[in-house]
Amino acid sequence: MSRTPQTAAPATAPGGGDPPLGEVLVADRLVPPHGPDVPCPAADLVAGELSRRGARPVRGALRLPESRRPAAGGGVTPPSGGEGAAGADHGGGYTAVVAGSDPPRGLGAAPTAATVPGQAGESALREAVDAWLAVAGAARTVLLAAPRSFCAGVERAIEVVEQVLQQRGGPVYVRKQIVHNTRVVAGLEARGAVFVDELDEVPEGAAVVFSAHGVSPQVHRQAAERGLHVVDAACPLVTKVHTEARRFASRGDTVVLIGHGGHEEVEGTLGQAPARTVLVEAPEDVAALEVADPERVAYLTQTTLAVDETAEVVDALRARFPSLRGPASDDICYATTNRQDALAAIAGESDVVLVVGSANSSNSVRLVELAQRRGVPAHLVDDTGEIRPEWLAGVRTVGLTAGASAPPGLVEEVVAALGGLGPVTVHEREVTRETVHFALPSAARRS
Numbered sequence: 001m002s003r004t005p006q007t008a009a010p011a012t013a014p015g016g017g018d019p020p021l022g023e024v025l026v027a028d029r030l031v032p033p034h035g036p037d038v039p040c041p042a043a044d045l046v047a048g049e050l051s052r053r054g055a056r057p058v059r060g061a062l063r064l065p066e067s068r069r070p071a072a073g074g075g076v077t078p079p080s081g082g083e084g085a086a087g088a089d090h091g092g093g094y095t096a097v098v099a100g101s102d103p104p105r106g107l108g109a110a111p112t113a114a115t116v117p118g119q120a121g122e123s124a125l126r127e128a129v130d131a132w133l134a135v136a137g138a139a140r141t142v143l144l145a146a147p148r149s150f151c152a153g154v155e156r157a158i159e160v161v162e163q164v165l166q167q168r169g170g171p172v173y174v175r176k177q178i179v180h181n182t183r184v185v186a187g188l189e190a191r192g193a194v195f196v197d198e199l200d201e202v203p204e205g206a207a208v209v210f211s212a213h214g215v216s217p218q219v220h221r222q223a224a225e226r227g228l229h230v231v232d233a234a235c236p237l238v239t240k241v242h243t244e245a246r247r248f249a250s251r252g253d254t255v256v257l258i259g260h261g262g263h264e265e266v267e268g269t270l271g272q273a274p275a276r277t278v279l280v281e282a283p284e285d286v287a288a289l290e291v292a293d294p295e296r297v298a299y300l301t302q303t304t305l306a307v308d309e310t311a312e313v314v315d316a317l318r319a320r321f322p323s324l325r326g327p328a329s330d331d332i333c334y335a336t337t338n339r340q341d342a343l344a345a346i347a348g349e350s351d352v353v354l355v356v357g358s359a360n361s362s363n364s365v366r367l368v369e370l371a372q373r374r375g376v377p378a379h380l381v382d383d384t385g386e387i388r389p390e391w392l393a394g395v396r397t398v399g400l401t402a403g404a405s406a407p408p409g410l411v412e413e414v415v416a417a418l419g420g421l422g423p424v425t426v427h428e429r430e431v432t433r434e435t436v437h438f439a440l441p442s443a444a445r446r447s
Contacts (some may be wrong), residue, residue, distance in 0.1 A: 021128045027043060094129050147431075149410075165188075175198070248273075257302070261281060308370075355367045
């Protein structure tokens with residue numbers, strides 16, 4: 001997947017509107033008066049820091065004045081300084097070359113015509129560059145967990161929307177986020193997908209795609225009543241849980257669903273047999289359960305839970321209800337389990353763990369929690385711009401993974417940005433190889 005440069009989300013003023021410092025230029029390359037350009041792979045990091053400081057970053061080349069002369073080997077001569085070198089003010093902004101980078105790698109930011117004038121803006125430029133220079137210059141190792149990023153269910157759901165867009169043209173309505181990732185959603189929106197929270201926002205007779213997280217029978221009935229052309233992109237592994245819920249309920253069991261309240265997948269599963277299904281989130285919830293018949297209790301789980309924490313809840317259920325029934329095979333999906341196993345294999349060797357994924361992605365959040373339970377600092381980032389310099393202070397080994405709904409290109413972007421801070425050696429640790437593929441639903445297949 002090719003790398004598409006992205007800036008961090010723009011900061012906004014407290015009451016909305018433009019960021020207080022206005023627009024600033026973040027260099028994606030430094031252009032000295034003589035010699036070759038100096039690339040700035042860490043531009044996303046600088047842009048993110050400026051955004052947090054109240055600026056709206058834009059990307060482009062930053063031309064250096066004659067006073068910044070090329071160094072031997074083609075770089076820009078940095079002033080003397082600490083490990084990462086020191087930045088320097090000039091008429092066009094604030095720039096530096098990372099110490100020890102070969103070939104040279106730079107950092108830079110400058111005001112534009114839309115920058116709010118004043119000392120605050122100038123300080124923000126210097127502080128953003130200096131914050132990253134403070135953790136630049138040292139060699140680092142990146143341990144890549146594998147498997148990571150997209151799973152088969154996510155790939156299928158995205159392809160469903162793409163195929164329906166190709167068949168029908170825009171707009172194609174999608175109930176909820178097709179998968180929980182902001183980059184994926186934005187990309188599909190740009191192609192004509194319209195994401196809605198509820199079906200009453202969809203015009204009668206229009207096409208609507210149901211997300212990978214699955215929906216309740218009530219949502220299907222509502223769609224039929226409004227004459228909507230439905231394409232269901234529910235992950236087959238979520239559909240398996242729905243089938244189990246109806247089967248357990250039909251034989252008279254109380255169905256205990258282990259999951260996180262409010263999550264779309266949980267709402268869809270609760271809706272399969274609402275009169276016979278109860279939700280628990282933690283072992284302590286089990287003691288308060290009231291069931292019609294303690295001999296007829298079954299459990300199911302959300303597919304994206306932490307394996308070890310879920311086992312604790314199941315143990316508590318089995319201790320209280322010895323006749324407890326469960327699914328024939330684990331409901332926590334193979335992709336969630338594999339990504340947790342892969343991260344566990346590298347967490348102990350990492351000084352910090354970065355998990356690429358959106359905040360509403362359950363499996364991504366579980367990865368962060370897994371690393372933290374092992375005593376390793378861990379952070380969830382939607383994209384490269386959300387990485388903070390203080391997370392890398394003193395860090396020589398970075399564990400890196402991505403949730404099942406995060407595009408693999410986002411991981412590539414993180415590795416490239418870290419390479420802009422100094423030499424990076426990448427080692428991939430693969431615990432298993434995934435070969436699962438799910439066929440598209442018939443309504444989304446090419447004719």
